[in-house]
Amino acid sequence: MSLPALDDLLATARVVSLPLATRFRGLDTREALLLEGPEGWSEFSPFVEYDDAEAAVWLAAAIDFGWNRQPPARRTAIPVNATVPAVPAGDVGAVLARFPGCRTAKVKVAERGQVLADDVARVRAVRDALGPEGRIRIDANGAWNVDEAEHALHDLSPFDLEYAEQPCASVAELAELRRRIGDWDIPIAADESVRKASDPLAVARAGAADLLVIKAQPLGGIRRALEIVAATGLPAVVSSALDTSIGLSMGALLAAAATELDYDCGLGTAALLAADITEEPLLPEGGAIPVRRVVASPALLDRHAAPAERHDWWLARLGRCRRLLDADAAS
Structure with a gap:
């Protein structure tokens, strides 16, 4: 299965920071990087403390969901x-x-x-x-x-x-x-x-x-x-x-x-x-x-956009994890 190029991922990447209603796992906000592929919107949101090797598995899931047809649903x-x-x-x-x-x-x-x-x-x-x-x-x-x-x-x-x-x-x-x-x-x-x-x-x-x-x-x-x-x-x-x-x-x-x-x-x-x-x-x-795919709202993506330094952190992480997927495919 071919993977989309990093530039293709970056073209639609949006980083958001969402407030929590109740503190959870020591968090008051939840950060996520969202991508839009041919099959629709997808999400890459490993917790920030996870290393790149573990996070790369989450990226593989995000790419599969956004770029490939999924198994048929048995339930609604x-x-x-x-x-x-x-x-x-x-x-x-x-x-x-x-x-x-x-x-x-x-x-x-x-x-x-x-x-x-x-x-x-x-x-x-x-x-x-x-x-x-x-x-x-x-x-x-x-x-x-x-x-x-x-x-x-x-x-x-x-x-x-x-x-x-x-x-x-x-x-x-x-x-x-x-x-x-x-x-x-x-x-x-x-x-x-x-x-x-x-x-x-x-x-x-x-x-x-x-x-x-x-x-x-x-x-x-x-x-x-x-x-x-x-x-x-x-x-x-x-x-x-x-x-x-x-x-x-x-x-x-x-x-x-x-x-x-x-x-x-x-x-x-x-x-x-x-x-x-x-x-x-x-x-x-x-x-x-x-059971349905979810469409992101441009207005809400803007409203909850992560600060610039967090946006850059997530894009750098995306790049590192994407390279790890290439390395895994080649090994």
Whole structure:
């Protein structure tokens, strides 16, 4: 597959900085570089701390989405979960109100500077808001060691967890934790152990997870993500990386193309943005988002354009990552 030249990418590149409605992952704004290809708008938005080798995979996904026809969709709408950042328990209701109709909530836990009691209070507030029929999943982003994770899951188990996402960082730790809590009926989901791994299939071979959390950008695009799911044979939850609505449209088309979709997806995160780059953002309605490509608004691109130094930083990153893709193709 031929790649567009760097000049072609630069010709449509727009860098935006969007304010968040609630602080998330230590961020108050979300930066993204947007591209327009023959198939429509696409997004390149690896987090700023990621190195070029990891970010280049996100660029491969952006190019594939903007320049190539995507697999056919099996669905027209995708059920999504609410995402609850590591907010105080008293703020949970206001966060959930941004996700109308969602009956599943993913709750961030193990936030730096907080303690387990904060997590328990937050999850309890979500359970109180959703009632007994609501589904709650937690995400620790690999912050616990095995003993900490076992202790935390013991304290959180009364809230009837749907699953625990990436409670520990390494595949070996996940496998050990899964062995320890085997009779607790708390499935383990792998996220970073798939999307940040040199071998995304290792977690399945090690028996370290019950399901996968997959994201189109970090895995190199929709086709590559579908290939990974098929190779592992594990059920998957499609999620996002705090994308703009353009990035979320990539995730929605990934979820729409999946053979099985047994879980609500983490694709409602436009609700965490205080602004977006389209007049028709992919916000949850009735607990779902539609499957469609998103068109950027020139006025909103201008309004939320990143400062000049950040614009230049992203274009330089784009160039470095594009060269890495050439080097990978040649090797």
